[in-house]
Amino acid sequence: MPAAPMVHAFFHEPTFTVTYVVADPVTRRAALIDPVLDYDNKSGRPHTRSIDATLASAAADGLTIDLIIDTHVHADHLSAAQHAKARTGAPVLIGDQVPVVQRAFRPVFGATDMATDGSQFDRLIADGEELMLGQVPIRAMHTPGHTPACMTYIIGDAAFVGDTLFMPDYGTARCDFPGGDAHILYRSIRRIFDLPPATRIFTCHDYKAPGRDSYAWESSVALQRATNIHIHDGIDEAAFVAMRTDRDAKLDLPALILPSVQVNMRGGKFPPPESDGHVYLRVPVDRF
Secondary structure, three states: OOOOOEEEEEEEOOOOEEEEEEEOOOOOEEEEEOOEEEEEOOOOEEEOHHHHHHHHHHHHOOOEEEEEEOOOOOOOOEEOHHHHHHHHOOOEEEEOOHHHHHHHHOOOOOOOOOOOOOOOOOEEEOOOOEEEEOOEEEEEEEOOOOOOOOEEEEEOOEEEOOOOEOOOOOOEOOOOOOOOOHHHHHHHHHHHHOOOOOOEEEOOEOOOOOOOOOOOOEEEHHHHHHHOOOOOOOOOHHHHHHHHHHHHOOOOOOOOHHHHHHHHOOOOOOOOOOOOOOOOOOOOOOOO
């Protein structure tokens, strides 16, 4: 049986995001997955209360953060990866297809200063690449479709799927952002479904599906295959693509997509100050 890492979830209700601290119970070495930077969209003011509380909890549990992982370039919250790196010294990792996302969004935001080679991150992770978290193995699985750079991280008996899947009663990720593709998402999810049935699935978001009164973020491969409302066993690719395309056409954009993408495609860094010494985030007009 695969090793069972310790998983501590920290739910950020303003963005419905789950940050995870995943640890080897023997060595107490840990990974921080999808850390959230608090951001007041009305004032443009960031703060670090949530990520500081997460890091304080990890320290209180005697855990050492060795890795900071963003599962993809998020469009619904700002990444706190750089703040976490400054606090812990751990490198920031993302999937090696992130340059595809950078090339798609650099012209949208007029970010002519930004390199599109992924160099804003400390390490780019390839499909099938293996790492160690203490004595617990990590395997990266490229699962694009929501974005071209989405990566699932299989840590022992647990899979951290980012936005690719939600809880079974909520379904699957949207595919209408630049580089998204419902056909590709279907095939990515089937790769996840090929993992052992008992594999624990941890999602990056929860929005409380109709009829459910509490937030949730853990399921399993078996449960997803049996009950996911969008892609349970028996749903073929054509049916999934038709559903996903129709559903995506009716969705609003995430509230924080404009600041989030500008920061997250830079590895959690804000754009550099302009000539007056101030940092600005751009609002592209009619580009989405």
